[in-house]
Amino acid sequence: MSGSSLLPDLDPLAAFRVPFLPPTFYYIPNFISEEEEISILQKIPSQRWVTLSHRRLQAHPSTLTASNTLLAAPLPPYLVNPVIERLKALKVFKNTPHKEPNHVLINEYKKREGIMPHEDGSAYADVVATVSLGASICLEITQKPGNGHNEDSSRVEREKKAEGKSAGGKGSKNDGEDNDEYEGATATPSQTHASQYKIPTRILQEPRSLLITTLSAYTDLLHGISPIGVDENLSPDTVANWFLLAEPDLFEEAGGKNERSTRISLTYRDVLKVSSAASKVLGGLGKR
């Protein structure tokens, strides 16, 4: 029905699409309230962190098995409410196998910490919803090395690809969980990107915001966070989601700078392979 200008746009995400990027990035400022942010931060268990070289991380309900299988278990309530209810209202995971997230990776970045440019792995459906807590940070979006810029990128091509694509990342090497390094050898040719998009670019993630990345954000592009103390030169020209920001004035008044401080991200995902049998076996063993 989107063809008629008399009808409202029925896609609840349409207003939040990040411009200058393929239609696979959505940014929603103030997705949660300050009270909700504080409440979630207080409930993240301090004993669950795994320290990596440039960040700390924890997986809920658990780390995936070696074969990228999730042992079925509920997410803790503080990760369900209010976030998952709101993701459902926005139909964020409507095309993924389980229709809702079943796994959350929590990342913590202190000042000067980051994550190498990477794509998220084939363990997950190709939708990630990231809630930012505590501080702002810039996510850098870059082209995957080896991707052509000159190939057909017409609207028709892109829509065909988006329509034909069912959930499920393809060909990615990195699960974002235990290996930050991008392995460029897996690059596949891009049919989606050309000069109408501004890539590389940055997405400024404010505290309490939601960033949704889907489809070609997974297959054709890389995302990463520079391990720096200050994000600089922030402006409408250099930040793709500038006009979606809750408080662009804060960065303008600071001379286009964002002084980093500890930022936590909750990355909601749908793991493709879920084993309830395995969890029963483990649960049984645990009781002995």
Ligand SMILES: O=C(O)CCC(=O)C(=O)O
């Ligand atoms: O913290 C973020 O916003 C990005 C994290 C990420 O890319 C990942 O966990 O795969």
Ligand SMILES: [Fe+2]
């Ligand atoms: Fe990632």
